[in-house]
Amino acid sequence: MAYIDFATVKEQVPIEQAIEQLGLSLKERNGQWRGACPICQSGGERALVVTPAKRAFYCFGGRVGGDVIAFVAHIRNCSMKDAAEFLAEGNSTGTSSVPRKSTRSGTVPEESSKEDVRSLRPLTYLQPGHEAALELGLEEDTCVSFGAGYAPKGIMRGRLAIPIHDWIGNLVAYCGRTVMQDSPTLIFPNGFRPEEHIFNANRIGEGELVLMRDPLDVLIATQNGIDNAVCFLTETVTPHQLQILAAFMDSLRIEAIELH
């Protein structure tokens, strides 16, 4: 096969069709298709999540996500180019029996209306489209939506600064997430008590809560169609934190937690 235009493939192949082409048996619920990931073989029976409305997938096992091409590349464990070819071939031989669903336009993952009230002023110098952020798998839109960005200066200098809000949406602090592999993974300003906060709690709605391990995972999962993802900001979890979580779940009428 000759030249494959990634953009055309992305445009023309609905992600539901890729599920079929890949021979995956995923189950649909509330507009999402879920099942075990045959590649990662971790993350449980519902590790793989395909969200047609966002034309995105996320794998809790591999903690990766992306568009339809990235989806095929993940499941076939192949390059993006081979994945695009696979999709293009499937599309032209008429295996498409899945009707195209209407998709939301734009890729901004979340509304941010709840963030209007702020007790701390947002940092204006953060760079949401910085190379270091993109290399982590983040899209600029996602960073903008979360108010995150690479910090070229300040106490988070050289890290991805991610805002932390209270439940109501007040900005309380920024954490600095490493963009390399160095430790600590997260740093906080002096006086901030990470054990008293649940990251992303301000954006959570009803339904199931997804508890992750790293704010970066929360951003990437949200970018790829996972709603209601939160995380603690500490390595270990104390009884007090679980009490906060329980109260929070109670007030939002969240019935179940999915742990990743």
Ligand SMILES: [Zn+2]
């Ligand atoms: Zn996987």
